Amino acid sequence: MSLVITGASLLGERTGDLYVDDAGRLVDEAPAGAETIDADGLVALPGLVDLHTHLREPGREDAETVLTGSQAAALGGYTAILAMANTSPVTDTAEAATRVWELGREAGLVHVQPVGAVTRGLGGEELAELGLMHRSRAGVTVFSDDGRCVHDARVMRRALEYVKAFGGVVSQHSQDPSLAGPTACCHEGELSGRLGLPGWPGIAEEVIVARDVMLARHTGSRVHVAHVSTAGSVEVLRWAKAQAKEDGHWDVTAEVTPHHLLLTTDLLSGYDPTFKVNPPLRPQEDVDALRAALADGTIDAVATDHAPHARHDKEHAFVDAAFGMVGLETALGVVRTALPDLSWSDVARVMSVTPARIAGLAEQGRPLAPGSPAHVVLVDPAASVTVDRDASASLSRNNPWHGRGLTSRVVHTVYAGRVTVRDGDLT
């Protein structure tokens, strides 16, 4: 079905119309008999790309499926998501990766790109089938043991060497297990002492970031730092990016989550497990450093770390509850709220263009110009939304934004020329 989108402000810069042909691509003339979307007053961006989504299929379809996660993504303005490998079974074989990819195609609402595990069963010891996953139909290029850190430096080095052959990247959950006890569940600081909760110090993250950028340099490969959460990590990244630019043969990229841009560790004073997440919410100084790093390009991308959990895994005493929070439907609003001065073209850069480049998704994050696939999100920049966790496509309700007001609203999402969200609802 062809489509005409009229009067949108393209990346908030100039007003224009967008024409979509039957094949789902942007073209330079209005196709005859097209459906029309009036986008007067709306900002058009390339469809958002999430480098870090947890779908719970296979294994925990009660918490999220590929379909419900895709629905939540479309509602959030996404046209592509990377599905993390920590499912049950783990995505550590070509078959498992292809299955996730197929389920994404069947859902048909966003491009679902599987992330492959770095090590078999996320065990941290033996490399998974990296090459076979890459050569499968799923074409895996991003590998991560997320949920766990690839803590053995020798294994990390081998993984970086291996993925280098095909331009892949290792996305690291940076957290040295030997610097954080097995029961750690919040930021280690003055508050954790007062609450009597065992904490993770920022240094547990920073030593791994520092080690991994050195391994990336040594191997001439690519490392991506998942969910950066401390000012110290930002400092290391700033140094590493300057070095990598000078050397030219290795690369380091990093992402920050919406929640680490707006929420602080103070929220833990009520022991509400909704705010229990890994890496933990940090103090305001870290939040400020993360915002500055995103604005100046030291952090490349915003990634949700959408981590749905069933009620019976989340509603426990703080120390026993599962880690993680949902985030696909609120990400854009949180970014607008946390960084109101970020231009729309910068929003497109950190939420679409750069994530697509990092993930090697050539069809995503493209300019809103003839020839590009029609992956588009239309946003009302003036709207404000009060988040209701029950008005969600996700199967899980661990939503830290419930009852909060967020700036801007996703009005329509178009994936490959198909309207997946119209007037804020799934079509």
Ligand SMILES: NC(=O)N[C@@H](CC(=O)O)C(=O)O
């Ligand atoms: N972020 C979280 O707190 N939890 C994630 C794992 C992870 O991203 O490390 C999950 O899978 O639930």
Ligand SMILES: [Zn+2]
């Ligand atoms: Zn993680």
Ligand SMILES: [Zn+2]
């Ligand atoms: Zn994660």
